[in-house]
Amino acid sequence: MSDAVIVVVLLLVAACATAAVVQRDPARQALVLSVLGVLLAALFTVLQAPDVGLSQLAVGSALTPLLIMLCVRKIRRRGRPKEDAR
Amino acid sequence: MNGWILAATVALGGGGAAVLWGVTTGPPARRVIAQNLATSAVCPALLLLSQGYGRPAYVDLALLLALLGPVGTLVFARLLCDDLSEEGASAWALTWTAAGLGAAAVVALCVAVGPGRAMVKLLVVGALLISGNVIASRALAGGFRGVRGG
């Protein structure tokens, strides 16, 4: 039975990674990357590697989205003139 | 044939597919809700896996996901608030069903684990998961309306 869960999670990670590559808008890609991070953590847990799963969760759930979204925000504010950015 | 791993497979497969479909298609409001759903779909699965593999150390993974998942959703809710449509993204039915499923999984595990420190830890993870899920939905449904400066 434990092979079935590996296959299921592997398929999900493959699909999510493809979706992350196909998505071109950075803000939406950050969303897909966040979901990919959670699925990768599940994959590492299923493959009996909890330390790596913990690292993926710690970094991928809150830190990476925050960094990406702050960059997206900075680039968007640079594009727009001053008045509605405040 | 370990029932816990089977339950985890069903949770991961069903929840994962729904989340994946939700986060890749549709308006940004629905995508952020799907991202929020990812936490409340995978965290019970991690708890079930830790019981299925007989390794209580894996509960730390579910604990961390229950803690940091909603924080990730708060990041998106706050920094995407001008993309979300004016009335925000609210899917309370989905939130409560996800919370209910999570609670059911935690209760089942508590029964299996029996009273003791491990059971209290499971309850802590369950409480964090459900409160985080509800608060993240509240944030998505317009919690950051007063935020202009980011």
Added chain:
Amino acid sequence: MTRRTAPRAVLLAAGELLAWWAALALLWLVLISSVDTLERIVGASCAAVGAILARLGRRAVTWR
């Protein structure tokens, strides 16, 4: 005797810190698997750090 060092304020602050410390120490005891003296010492100090941060955070948010 400014408003902040009045005995009542000091008492309130100490009470809040103590409450946070007790809650976080309890959380630590729940998280660990085996309890011995070193765990208690490390847990007590980590709970103290958490209590101080909790109070600083609350004051930082409500301070205008």
Added chain:
Amino acid sequence: MNRLRLWLLAVGGAGLAALLVAACLDLPGFGGRRHPYGDRAVQASLARHTANTISSVNFDQRAYDTLGEMSILFAAVLGCVVLLRQARDEHRDRPEPAEVARPVRRYALLVLPVALVTGLYVVAHGQLSPGGGFQGGVVAATALHLLYLGADYGALERVRPLGVYETSDAVAVCAYLVLGLASVLAGTAFLANTLLPYGTFNTLSSGGTVPLLNAAIGMEVASAVVVLLAHFLDQAVEIEEEQGS
């Protein structure tokens, strides 16, 4: 010209594919328990009473590599600090207070200490249960930023004096090095785990210098992430370009 490049890519790709398939054919069976390196690593970690073999590999058998990883993170954050500094034609505005919904703010203030204590728990039990300095340090740093998410950047700045975190980052790197040099002074090799007694198995004091190195890495990663996010937040929220230029 383009067609030639595509042909070159096709040939190179085919060669790579053939080699990969050949390599995959004589890999050991998927999910097997026996592995030459794994057996020796587990044996060495149990000999030194470290319950978590990964932490034993990270902080004991290959502690020198972790020294490299730590300096990579240190250099990366240093690079970001230099790149994201405030340029001459930019000015810094006061971050304006933001009104966040009451339940969200209360949740952030509640989870802030819980996440910090959980991060410290993950760092402290690095050599017992899954986790360690890296994971716990990131969780502790993310916990601090709940203040920004739950309220506004001004609240976070009041709680987070940046100078303290920069110095604690440097102090943590030096602590790691001093621990390594201490074993040289004690007569054995750099970063060798012969300094402290190994203690009883599966307790907080087991594993010799592994918990100390874990704590140093935890402190370094936490302060490095706080410094990194501070400069990202400054750029995104505070620093404004002069409209005139």
